Amino acid sequence: MTGFLVGPSDLRVRATHGPVVILDATVELAKPARDGDHRSAPGLAGWAEAHIPGSRHADLLHDLSDPEAGYHFARLDAPVLAGRLAELGVHEGVPVVTYDRADGIWASRLWWLLDWLGLEACVLDGGLRAWQSEGFPVERAVLSPRAVSSSRAVSSSRVDVGFGAGPDSARYGRWVGRADVEAWLAGRVDATVVCALDPAAFAGEVPTRYSRRGHIPGTGNVPARSLLGPDGRFRPEPELRDLLGDLLDDPAPIWLYCGGGISATTLGLALRALGREDVAVYDGSLEEWSADPALPLDRGRALPLDPGWAG
Incomplete structure (x- = not known):
């Protein structure tokens, strides 16, 4: 298992010695109490409580999903997704490491989207729990009440960011x-x-x-x-x-x-x-x-x- 996964120590080295984009992809998804009980929220508040230094929160629930699809977490068109990722600091040629606080399911989803666009990306094996278990530090952030309780609507604009924009930019068959x-x-x-x-x-x-x-x-x-x-x-x-x-x-x-x-x-x-x-x-x-x-x-x-x- 190499290439698509990175351990906490290796991530620590990458973050110290070279450019790397680190994204927390966590979504809060409640266990259903009854059929049809779908309760979810962005993981921004949890990211603010404790996150890997230098990381940003990636909102898979809203900003990186298509609100018009009729179901949650639908992928955006490749050029729109590329523009959204660029706003999070993702650029061609700079590796991305995804992680979460839920044993990797959200980090894997974000990795799948990044890999679809042909970007260099990997998942932090074990997520934040593994990072902390090796004694590495976390940071806190202060968020405004508006930032915690709301998410901006996903724009349908297509941004030329150098990746994800051409007809062959997204990998076929994913x-x-x-x-x-x-x-x-x-x-x-x-x-x-x-x-x-x-x-x-x-x-x-x-x-x-x-x-x-x-x-x-x-x-x-x-x-x-x-x-x-x-x-x-x-x-x-x-x-x-x-x-x-x-x-x-x-x-x-x-x-x-x-x-x-x-x-x-x-x-x-x-x-x-x-x-x-x-x-x-x-x-x-x-x-x-x-x-x-x-x-x-x-x-x-x-x-x-x-x-x-x-x-």
């Missing part, structure tokens, strides 16, 4: 949409489709933030958090290869989804780091899929060695 998944279900497309939610959510056994419980029929289940150790860091490479061996060897392209396209990027990061390039995320995931009662959902847990996730 995303699939609802129509792609429908085509796969109909047998018109070959892919291996996997849900990154925990087994209880996959099976529809617990409340969901979305319209209906369950999973897309025929899909497998590899929980993103199963890839992490108790300390929130990715498991050693040999363990990951054991966990993901069937996917690593699968001849079909891999499509990942979850509830809102977040946990799926953690699984995607691991697969990419282990050598799979043909990995895409269904951005709308279950929030978009479950909202249409005409689209099917199944309940029940996946079999431990079920090859049926390939459709």
Whole structure:
């Protein structure tokens, strides 16, 4: 597991000796108490309480998502996203390190967006918890009440920032949409489709933030958090290869989804780091899929060695 992950000590060295942009991508997402209970807020207040020195908060909930999509965390068009990232200090040729306070799921989402635009980026393995566990300092910031309680609307303006603006600027194949998944279900497309939610959510056994419980029929289940150790860091490479061996060897392209396209990027990061390039995320995931009662959902847990996730 190299290239896409960085440890706290290495980040400390990078921040001391060279230009690097450090972004806290945390979103506060409450556990649902009932079906349809979606409560989320930007992590700006938490960043102000304690953050890695020199870092900035990146608002995945509002500033870096498309408010017109009809579901949370939808990706922006590449040129608009590039402009938003430039406002956070992201520039071509300067590496970006993402982290969060939630064991990496938000950092992975931001990393996926940055990598999509072809930018040099990696994730702080273990996030803020790992940084503090190694004794490195954190800073506090004083925010105005307005800054904590509100977020400016995302502009649709396209800014020429030197990346993310041309027709070939965004890497092809990082995303699939609802129509792609429908085509796969109909047998018109070959892919291996996997849900990154925990087994209880996959099976529809617990409340969901979305319209209906369950999973897309025929899909497998590899929980993103199963890839992490108790300390929130990715498991050693040999363990990951054991966990993901069937996917690593699968001849079909891999499509990942979850509830809102977040946990799926953690699984995607691991697969990419282990050598799979043909990995895409269904951005709308279950929030978009479950909202249409005409689209099917199944309940029940996946079999431990079920090859049926390939459709």
